[in-house]
Amino acid sequence: MQAAKGATLHRRIRLGMVGGGPGAFIGAVHRAAARLDDRFELVAAALSSDPEKSLASARDLHIPRAYTSFAEMARQEANRSDPIDAVAIVTPNHLHHSIAKAFLQAGIHVICDKPLTTTLPDALDLSDTVARTGLIFGLTHTYVGYPLIRQAREMVLAGDLGAIRMIQVEYAQDWLSTPLEATGSKQADWRTDPARSGPAGCLGDIGTHAFHLACFTTGLHCTELAADLTTFVPGRRLDDNVQLMLRFAGGAKGSLWASQIAVGNENHLRLRIYGEKAGLAWEQENPNYLRFSPLGEQPRLITRGGPGVGPAAQWATRIPAGHPEGYFEAFAQLYSDLAEQITARIEGRPPDPRAMLVPGVEDGVLGIQFILAVLDSARNGSAWTAMP
Secondary structure, X not given: OOOOOOOOOOOOEEEEEEEOOOOOHHHHHHHHHHHHOOOEEEEEEEOOOOHHHHHHHHHHOOOOEEOOOHHHHHHHHHOOOOOOOEEEEEOOHHHHHHHHHHHHHOOOEEEEOOOOOOOHHHHHHHHHHHHHHOOOEEEOOHHHHOHHHHHHHHHHHOOOOOOEEEEEEEEEOOOOOOOHHHHOOHHHHHHOOHHHHOOOOHHHXXXXXXXXXXXXXXXXXXXXXXXXXXOOOOOOOOOOEEEEEEEEOOOOEEEEEEEOOOOOXXXXXXXXXXXXXXXXXXXXXXXXXXXXXXXXXXXXXXXOOOOOOOHHHHHOOOOOOOOOOOHHHHHHHXXXXXXXXXXXXXXXXXXXXXXXXXXXXXXXXXXXXXXHHHHHHHHOOOOOEEOO
16 A cells, blocks of 8 residues: 655555465565564465465464465455555465466565576566566575675675686585485475476575575676586486586686585585685675685685674674674565565655665576576586576
């Protein structure tokens, strides 16, 4: 509901959720992230494709408006005097397109888990729908919510590293080192099912995170890639390991490794950027520190909340240095930024520019193009393959 221009929104943003019922890891993460900065109130949900489970789950979570399907929810919320302002979509990948489109057509802003869709036509259709409706669309590439990732981006774009020469990013896990999908694990089951996950396994699940992080922090566009895609676990239907070489506009080179069978790694996301004047290094498992190494000088440790951090990192920082902030706070930063965008839209004012770093639908389209280019390269003997 649009307020009069210049009016102040004296309430929390009304949020709905589709998916994220019992056994869904990411649904609970979204709910916690939305609550952390007290900008959202979860008032409506369709948490399961099973109507009875959907209603029961909403009751268990004390969500006042429960629906049996996302279609019912979009239709009824659009006709209320107090509709939801935004919906969070936390379903398996194959459902993202139909759900997002239904809510966009109902006039409701969308916060969608990644990847955007499972096919390029669906991704482009959502991009067109967002452009046509003019609504806000946020894609939850979590790691760009970390303060020191925003600090790294600010430093790269300010020229502190000079011309970028090399980008190395890796995302290593070991939770799928065995055929976990055959044991009844809900999370492993859908992520290794092409009908629900799409044509990529590890590549779509965490490889897209690594790729987006490399592009976000450097501002560089990947022009072509060469990929080696592997399924190591016998009987698995999708990839569980991917190794890439990347070429970026301007001459920078890159390497990307994503694996879910790397025994000994829990959630090891690491980024290293090397320029002609300096290098940067960051690890997600120790996210409050950024190592800055100017050529010929002693390396410096930049701390989250400490002296010398720029406005982008300060905007995403809640507590003083030495008090660790982690995954939930990074996720919450995306929700906080989207809250500012949605509130500004309702109040009829420009949003704070510091809140505009949330990935959007075009990032989602690029992610699908990335997946398809990797698959194409791997099918063709790791041939260099152009990115759009």
